[in-house]
Amino acid sequence: MDIGFIFINAIVVACIYGLIAIAVSITWSSLGLLNLGYGFIFSFAGYGAYLMSRMLSDNTVVVLLAGVLTGALGGIIICLLVFIPLHDKPNYTLRGMVGTLAISLMGSQALLWWFGPKNKALPEIFGYWKISIGGTVLTSDKIGIVVCSIIMLIFVVRWMKSSRRGLEIRAMMMNPHAASIVGIGIRRTGFYVMAITGALAGLSSVLLSQTYYISPFSGITPLIKGVSIALCGGLGSVQGAVIAAIILGITEALTSRLLGGQYVLITQFLVIITILIIKPRGIAGILDKAREQ
């Protein structure tokens, strides 16, 4: 196999899982909620995009928007059902995590019940062209995935850096208690955070569906990969998640090249565990920046 090909695959995969990693990371650091419901949001957004492509049109923008919006809707559902009722209760972190898992269980089964176990495929929204750079062939979907996720990432980071809402979210990340004292509504910020992170998961769902099928349980693997990347990068840090995604992508590429495909997860986890043992809060997570809990 060509090393360039593997390398590009790794970057594509890292882009998709990186989106979920950033979603997990932002939710954890701003709301203190360990949202394991992104698996459900992922499938939910996939089905939303699928329905939209079937019923309205399979235009690239429409399908992408449908996925992003259903993802945001999924995030808001989790916010309403778990974050709003639980955020001021004792033992919130554990109960919140179990609550999102319950939503994930219910949601996946509801999707299974509604759509049946048969896999659904999204249309190839990026077309079928390909270009060749230095002997490496880049297909349209790979370029589309990388470009879309980078645009989304830049949008989210700019929005977090420059808007009023983003300022509120960053204040919550630094110190939720102090943020609430100076008049930042915890519940309102929760809505924004869950909607934007849901949108990230939704986008990654549409992007991954260019390679894999949509099924009620298709979100589990991306969720676990995303969580691992977020953990490795340090929960709460966007830059850390990006670096971790790249490192893990390279690990994956090298492992498939040198050892073989079935050892990918093993080497990835060895890398993650090594990083975490050296630095328990991940690549970027310096202890004092991490959320207590």
Next chain:
Amino acid sequence: MSAGDIKKEHYTWKSPLAVWGAKGRNYEVPTIRVEDPRSIWDKNTSYKVPLNKVGRLKYIHKWANHGSRLWQRRRWWPTRRTLLLMRGQYNRKTLKAQKIIVDKRPIYWVIALLALAAAPLYLPSSLQNTLLTAGAIFGIFAAINVCWTLIIGTASIFSLASYAVVGVAAFCTSWLSINLGFPWWTLPIIGMAVGFIFGGIIALPAMRLDGFYYALLTLGLNELCRVYVVTSKEFGSASGGLYGASTYINSDWPPLTQSIVSYYGAFALLLASLFLFRFVDGKQLGRILKMAPEKREAFAEAIGVNYKKARVTVFLISSVALGFIGGFYTAQYRGVAYAIFSFDTILLGLAMLTIGGIGRAEGAVAGTLIVVFLNNVLISLGPIRHIMIGILMLLVVLFLNNGIFGMKKQFWAWRDKKKGEWRSSRTEKGGEALPEEATETDDKDFLYHRRFDMMQRDYLKTLVCDEVVEEHKNKPLGQHSEALERLLLYFRRVPQIDKYAIKRDGQSKIFKIVAFSGIRGTSPRLVEDKEYETMEDAYHGVFLRRIYDLLES
């Protein structure tokens, strides 16, 4: 109630002694009518606030005392522990010796386990097979969850890899049994070794990572195991798992016998795991770890508790037990499916723990019972049964702090809160004691007196007026009108501490007001520098001071 609020009815009081021509200047004195003091009492003691039923004391049954058999109690051989944790006490009213059972949980455990043991006898024959199969699954899953509770609850290591340990042990033993022909009785023992090794590997990051970071990592490890097993050639098979291992259930037996044997096998496994829980959580390791709950590790470390070692020890013990369960699983079902590593298995396991209450063996067992019933008995419902489990999980998480078995404590806390709210809503502030003080003071006479005294002072304040002061000024001693008489009786009855007295300065005709210290050997202190010419003036001075004190109080 202040003196000015009440309209005073004025009249002229005639001294009954005037008829006999007693000495004095006040045969007829203008004064005020006195309200019947009983009406004040009735007004104050009448109950104006509705009583709510929440807030009553909880009922604890009192058993008769041991009597003469005090030192011949039954004990758990060979320890000195008595069968139940009892406390002897004397009834505070009747002084009768009695005892109460402090910890009733062993009784409930025995009843519940006897019910489980006898359950196969009472199953309806139409559902017998389904229920026995579900019962066997319940036994194994409950055993896993009890061990998992040891890890999450006792050791406070939030590991989600317990099913992974079971799965790894089950796959290893299945492979060994299929390919190398190990007999069934060796499988749990090999499983223990596998569990020890695998547990040791995943315990390494637990020493550095804390709480939810570790939980996320173990989630990944679980996925790693799943992917490895599904993709590897040794464990790969078309049947969705690895089957064909040696089993203790003889396939020549009739199907019912097989079901019953597997049910009791799983039940025995559950009993064994409960014993393990009891001996880890209730003994030295558990007690060390109860010293070091999450976020208070620094304190435990400071007083010399090596909580890290204890945590890892408990983790390893549980992993060995989980490995044993994995080997047993293989020996029971002839193999193991990939589903043991799936995300849904962790989800259902976590549902079992949270529904019952994390950190308690009874919670793990009861939660497993509920979830296994929904999942394995109501199979005909299809995906709805998982939605039901999800709804149950969500409801428990939203409304209960710590599952079903935390309900009692949560209810008590809620009731105490309501009790306090209602009690404070019906308390009138003043000379009365605060509710907390009132419940903690043993001498209720003291509280009663304070309450009575406050009422009396409020009442006497209404009697103070210019006429009364004028009357006292005219004649400090002798018979007075009723209002003044009541005031003076109250003043005379105050305790010795700080009671006013009149002091004559040597042979001179100067009187001064002093106050007693109330302590033997400590001389009275001078209250003011004012000097009085006559004894009567001094009496009136003392009276004015007391009136002043009364109105100030």
